[in-house]
Amino acid sequence: MELSVQTKNIVEDAHPEAGFQAMRAAGFSCADFSLNQYLLNLDIYQERLNGFFSQSMEELEAFFRPQKRAAEAAGVRIHQMHMPYPIYVPQASERVNRYLWEEVAPKSLRVAKFFGCHNIVVHGFKLREYLGSEEAEWAQTEAFLDAMAPLAVECGVTMCIENLYGGLGGHLVEGPCCDAHKAAERIDRMNEKYGAEVLGFCFDSGHANLVGLDFEMFLEALGPRLKVLHLHDNDGLHDLHQIPYTFAKTRENRASTDWDGLLRGLRAIHFAGTLNFETAPVLTAFPDALKMDALQMLAKIGRYWAAEIEKDAMG
Amino acid sequence: MDFVCAPAGIVDARWPKQGMKDMQAAGFSAVMLDASLGHPARLLEKGKPEPGMKAFLAAAKDSGCCLPLAMAPRLLPETKREDLAGRIEALAKETLADCAAAGCRKLVLHPMLAGIARGALWDENRAYFLRLAEAARAQGIQLLLTNDVRSVNGHYVRGLLASGRAMRDMVDALNEAAGAGTFGCCLDMHAAGACGQDLYDFIHEVGPRLQAVLLTDTDGDGRKQLLPYTLAERGQSEADWLGVIRGLRAIGFDGLLVLALRDTAAACPPLLRPALLAFAKKTGEYLAWQIGMEREIAKYPQRVLFGAGRMCRNYLLNYGKAYPPLFTCDNNPATWGTEVDGLPVKPPEALRELPEDCAIFICNIYYRDIEAQLREMGLRNPVAYFNDECPPRVVLEKMEKRG
Incomplete structure (x- = not known):
């Protein structure tokens, strides 16, 4: 089982070699390439499009070539990446949404292909408030996925939908793709339609913790549709993307996130993919002098988990 | 749609008359027979003497208060007592008898989680609910299962019947075994709110099985039970009122609406409580109006x-x-x-x-x-x-x- 970590806050465009070498040195052989940092969600919501994805594919490939070479030189494989999000904003102008659908999404798939990356995480649309139900919301997401599917097949990329949260005041609540049974049915239906694995799932442990999902049940319902992971921890109230085992809520000081449930779930479905940590904030939370230690700590947790999952799988 | 006030935070089981009077003065003619008042989870946990429900039942009778719905005692989600399943079942039976005596026709039951292996939860709970079914049917009392949470070292996550799908499957399986209509469902917004659940989805899944809804505000921590619309941040309520109103309207809900404001009421000075309860009544009426909007148009x-x-x-x-x-x-x-x-x-x-x-x-x-x-x-x-x-x-x- 391989270990992976998000490139954000580790790999810098100016000198990507150092970041990928650091990842490798810490114990990661895979990376979750943070494509979303080239068009930030806050900018999308505010209709501030920076033009990055207006570049031609040749220009984008030229831009990303140093990162690709640096990863290869370090022995790090780009296992998954994150498409910029949101990919549809109900209140935004037609210009913005057209740009997201027609430029950002297809070029993200092509960038994934350029990196030899087979999984890209895609956010479902957040439209429940307007359309009234999760089913109606999904219909819009599916229309988008349908539009991208032929290109995904061409690029050999699986689009992975992720369990998300929404907000009611300060309360983070269930968002798109929080029902594993529905997700499984939709993934199967879509893959059958295209005769290829165009759709898969990204289980986000932090988001699941925020909305009290039962990790084990969720993973069991997903089964082999689970392609990638976003592993990180929080206090159950805020999306903090911190190191697992960081939070406790009682005097006994035991972890308040159900990591045992995660391991049981992954074991039950014989997960043999990559354990990926989506923990960019860890790198800014610790002082520079401790960054490598923090990264190594993440890798150590990953190795412990891999052993726990594989040990039981073997017998 | 009938309207019920949950007495927690308003009524003291030992001296229930004042709280009962306050609820009636505010216009609540129906009150929930909440057996947790007489058998609080914190006392059950510590094995300390419980006040019991005698005084509450007597005060309800004296005041002429209607008790259309009851709720059996339960343990805290974070309980460390794995030896109390028998005691909880005995209390559920006792509450069932109280229901029969008080003319109460619906009893809410929580699933039992403590001390039961994960893989056995479904079967053990099914068996527990069925053990109560015969007596319930004989008394003409419908048993309503409610969604729940379980505690992961103090963090609440979705319990056995938290999803609409699990609830629907359990209610249907029980009714098949015990006879149609023996079991129904009660949506507890407190438990669902703690897990940020999509309430429209839950209601849509359970449909006509839904017989009662506990209306309350709560946040992601799940410890609070507040008057609707009072837990807010950035000018927005933290409870899924949009989902619950849309859902109940969509299924043409015509069951019991239970207003639960335990912590708001308990924190409110007793001299202000009558005014709070009058406002609570108005809030409940507003929710009932929103839920009944399509019926009004039709x-x-x-x-x-x-x-x-x-x-x-x-x-x-x-x-x-x-x-x-x-x-x-x-x-x-x-x-x-x-x-x-x-x-x-x-x-x-x-x-x-x-x-x-x-x-x-x-x-x-x-x-x-x-x-x-x-x-x-x-x-x-x-x-x-x-x-x-x-x-x-x-x-x-x-x-x-x-x-």
Whole structure:
């Protein structure tokens, strides 16, 4: 089982070699390439499009070539990446949404292909408030996925939908793709339609913790549709993307996130993919002098988990 | 839809008369027989003496208070006692007997989680519920299962019957074994809110099995049970009122609405509590009005609208086909002779031509001013308020353009 970590806050465009070498040195052989940092969600919501994805594919490939070479030189494989999000904003102008659908999404798939990356995480649309139900919301997401599917097949990329949260005041609540049974049915239906694995799932442990999902049940319902992971921890109230085992809520000081449930779930479905940590904030939370230690700590947790999952799988 | 007040935070099981009086004075004629008042989880946990329900039942009887719904005692989600399953079952049976004596026809039960292996939870709970079914049927009492949470070292996550799918499957399996209608479901917004659940989805899944809803505000921590709309941040309530109203409206809910405001009421000084409870009653009535919106529209053989703005468009989007209005009218002369999504806009004077049983639905936030205007015009038609705070769908112009 391989270990992976998000490139954000580790790999810098100016000198990507150092970041990928650091990842490798810490114990990661895979990376979750943070494509979303080239068009930030806050900018999308505010209709501030920076033009990055207006570049031609040749220009984008030229831009990303140093990162690709640096990863290869370090022995790090780009296992998954994150498409910029949101990919549809109900209140935004037609210009913005057209740009997201027609430029950002297809070029993200092509960038994934350029990196030899087979999984890209895609956010479902957040439209429940307007359309009234999760089913109606999904219909819009599916229309988008349908539009991208032929290109995904061409690029050999699986689009992975992720369990998300929404907000009611300060309360983070269930968002798109929080029902594993529905997700499984939709993934199967879509893959059958295209005769290829165009759709898969990204289980986000932090988001699941925020909305009290039962990790084990969720993973069991997903089964082999689970392609990638976003592993990180929080206090159950805020999306903090911190190191697992960081939070406790009682005097006994035991972890308040159900990591045992995660391991049981992954074991039950014989997960043999990559354990990926989506923990960019860890790198800014610790002082520079401790960054490598923090990264190594993440890798150590990953190795412990891999052993726990594989040990039981073997017998 | 009947309305019930949950007594937690208002009534003390040892001295229940004042709390009972306060609820009645506020206009609550029905109260929940909450057996946790007499058998609180914290006392069960520590094995300390419990006050019991005698005084509560006597006070309810003396005051003439109706007890349409009961709730059996349960343990804290974070309980460390794995030896109390027998005690909880005995208390459920005791509550069932209290229900029978008090004329209460519905009893809410929580699943039992403590001390049961994960893989055995479904079967053990099914067996537990079925053990209560025979006595319940004999007394004509329906058992309502409720959604729950379990604790992961103090963090609440979804329990055995938290999803609408699991609830539906359990209720159906039990009814198949015990006879149709023996079991139903009660949605607890407190438990669902702790896990940020999509309540529309839950309600949609359980459909007609849903017999009661505990209305309350709570946050992601799940410890609070507050008066609806009082837990807010950034100007927005933290509970999924949109989902619950949409869901209940969609299934034509006609069960019990239970207003649960334990922590708000307990924290409120006793001298202010009557005013709080009166406001709580109003809040409950507002929720009932929102939930019953479609029923209100359907009540009249014909209808017209008053208002030619967004609210009118949302009426047409959501109810225009099923309950088409004859026309809409507006006080703004510039709109007369125009159309809103195909509906003609006329001056208010056109309302004088209406048959008397045609209702006028005001689609404008100046409800009271417009109602007064209609009365001053001498119109005798029924006047009702339409509101688009929680419509099934919302007019979203940009999405419409995209098609």
